[in-house]
Amino acid sequence: MAENANKLTDRIHYILPYLPGVLTIVIALPVWFAAGPILGILAGVLGMGCTLTCHRILVRVREISDQKACLDAQLIQSQKLAAIGELSSGIAHEINNPLAIIGQEVQWIRHIVDKAAIGSEHHAELDESVTEIGKQVKRCAEITHKLLDFARKRDPLIQGCDVNRLIEDMVRLVERETAQKNIAIVRNYHEGLPELYTDHPLLRQVILNLLNNATYAIDKDGTITVKTLRKGQDALEILITDTGCGITSENIRKVFNPFFTTKPPGKGTGLGLSLCHSIIHKLGGDIRVESEPGKGATFIIRLPMNYAEGENLI
Amino acid sequence: MENFRVLIVDDELDFLETILIRLQRRNVDAVGVSSGKMAIEMIEREHFDVAILDVRMPGIDGFETLREIKKRRPFMEVIMLTGHGSVESGIQGMQMGAFDYVLKPVKIDDLLDRVRKAFERKAIHEKKSGR
Numbered sequence: 404m405a406e407n408a409n410k411l412t413d414r415i416h417y418i419l420p421y422l423p424g425v426l427t428i429v430i431a432l433p434v435w436f437a438a439g440p441i442l443g444i445l446a447g448v449l450g451m452g453c454t455l456t457c458h459r460i461l462v463r464v465r466e467i468s469d470q471k472a473c474l475d476a477q478l479i480q481s482q483k484l485a486a487i488g489e490l491s492s493g494i495a496h497e498i499n500n501p502l503a504i505i506g507q508e509v510q511w512i513r514h515i516v517d518k519a520a521i522g523s524e525h526h527a528e529l530d531e532s533v534t535e536i537g538k539q540v541k542r543c544a545e546i547t548h549k550l551l552d553f554a555r556k557r558d559p560l561i562q563g564c565d566v567n568r569l570i571e572d573m574v575r576l577v578e579r580e581t582a583q584k585n586i587a588i589v590r591n592y593h594e595g596l597p598e599l600y601t602d603h604p605l606l607r608q609v610i611l612n613l614l615n616n617a618t619y620a621i622d623k624d625g626t627i628t629v630k631t632l633r634k635g636q637d638a639l640e641i642l643i644t645d646t647g648c649g650i651t652s653e654n655i656r657k658v659f660n661p662f663f664t665t666k667p668p669g670k671g672t673g674l675g676l677s678l679c680h681s682i683i684h685k686l687g688g689d690i691r692v693e694s695e696p697g698k699g700a701t702f703i704i705r706l707p708m709n710y711a712e713g714e715n716l717i
Numbered sequence: 718m719e720n721f722r723v724l725i726v727d728d729e730l731d732f733l734e735t736i737l738i739r740l741q742r743r744n745v746d747a748v749g750v751s752s753g754k755m756a757i758e759m760i761e762r763e764h765f766d767v768a769i770l771d772v773r774m775p776g777i778d779g780f781e782t783l784r785e786i787k788k789r790r791p792f793m794e795v796i797m798l799t800g801h802g803s804v805e806s807g808i809q810g811m812q813m814g815a816f817d818y819v820l821k822p823v824k825i826d827d828l829l830d831r832v833r834k835a836f837e838r839k840a841i842h843e844k845k846s847g848r
């Protein structure tokens with residue numbers, strides 16, 4: 404019921420601005436008969452002009468509200484990521500110390516076991532068990548370190564950068580692994596790009612993570628295409644496309660969320676892309692993904708080209 | 718003379734020697750040591766701007782040395798140099814605060830280019846922190 408009423412008011416809102424113009428056109432005919440063709444035509448033209456202007460204004464208003472909705476969504480996304488980041492780093496911080504203590508105790512137990520239980524029938528079992536505890540503690544520590552790193556406020560340091568060269572360095576590194584899996588890497592660098600002012604190690608980290616994901620998505624036999632291009636006067640895009648498994652429409656909204664992973668347990672932390680997202684935003688750009696499930700995915704980074712050396716981005 | 722000091726850390730003595738000579742020939746003030754432990758002692762005693770670290774070393778490896786250097790000299794920049802590079806270790810290096818991750822073999826002029834960039838970053842960092 405309420406929905407119907409809403410639709411009705413929507414429709415009225417839509418029609419209302421056109422009303423004066425349409426009325427003027429309608430009135431044009433009687434005016435023609437009453438006051439001759441000149442005034443009649445004048446009224447008609449006036450009406451049409453009025454209608455057209457209204458239409459243009461309406462279209463523009465709709466465009467602007469669409470843009471606003473998009474910006475709102477982006478803002479919510481970054482706020483959400485920031486909140487999750489803060490929460491998880493808080494937890495990581497709290498868990499880190501107990502974890503370190505467990506690690507030390509494990510070493511101590513091992514020392515005692517070696518001394519006291521050597522030769523006893525349970526020695527091997529004890530040894531195995533202590534080793535396993537040590538391994539799992541180490542794994543936990545790796546996760547907490549990643550988390551702390553994710554939330555660390557490392558301000559970007561901005562300096563001039565040959566983007567193509569920076570990317571090529573990372574591609575070479577990845578190529579050592581892709582070569583064995585029959586994955587070809589196609590370079591499509593925009594020649595003669597001006598220097599980009601950015602944070603080198605942060606950008607390296609992003610490119611490496613994306614190339615790593617692409618390699619994992621393909622598994623073997625496929626192609627990764629790396630492309631750079633200029634977007635107008637003051638932006639640059641880096642595209643990393645793979646012919647891997649792609650991302651389902653259900654998952655595509657979640658890939659930048661911390662801890663979202665489709666890797667088997669223990670294989671991935673799901674922090675790679677959320678780290679990329681937070682870095683690229685720190686660098687004043689944005690990152691998005693397009694994918695056709697089963698065919699592959701493209702990650703698109705857009706970076707501003709108008710920052711100067713040493714300038715603070717935030 | 719270039720206006721920065723470089724510390725090179727590599728357990729392969731031949732490599733260390735070659736790279737030292739080549740850098741010095743290009744007027745770079747460079748010092749070499751052959752272990753992570755010696756590197757840490759060295760930066761406690763003397764001033765350096767950039768370190769070039771081999772990733773795989775017996776004892777304290779490149780990553781641990783990186784961590785210790787960053788703890789003691791947060792403005793110093795570090796370039797990781799490795800003959801056995803992997804994506805995983807590259808990501809780790811960057812995450813731990815390395816400036817660059819370079820595969821061996823590397824041309825000396827290319828390496829010097831990277832050292833200059835690393836030094837530029839250090840200067841920007843210090844200026845930003847008001848030092």
Ligand SMILES: Nc1ncnc2c1ncn2[C@@H]1O[C@H](COP(=O)(O)OP(=O)(O)OP(=O)(O)O)[C@@H](O)[C@H]1O
Nearest residue numbers: 616617620649658664665671672673674675676700
């Ligand atoms: N190129 C890609 N093709 C298909 N799916 C992808 C691609 N990149 C990322 N994804 C999806 O997004 C998820 C999250 O990626 P992210 O890099 O954040 O974590 P991860 O790779 O799973 O784990 P980690 O990076 O810690 O090893 C992946 O598990 C995968 O489902």
Ligand SMILES: [Mg+2]
Nearest residue numbers: 612616675676
């Ligand atoms: Mg990943």
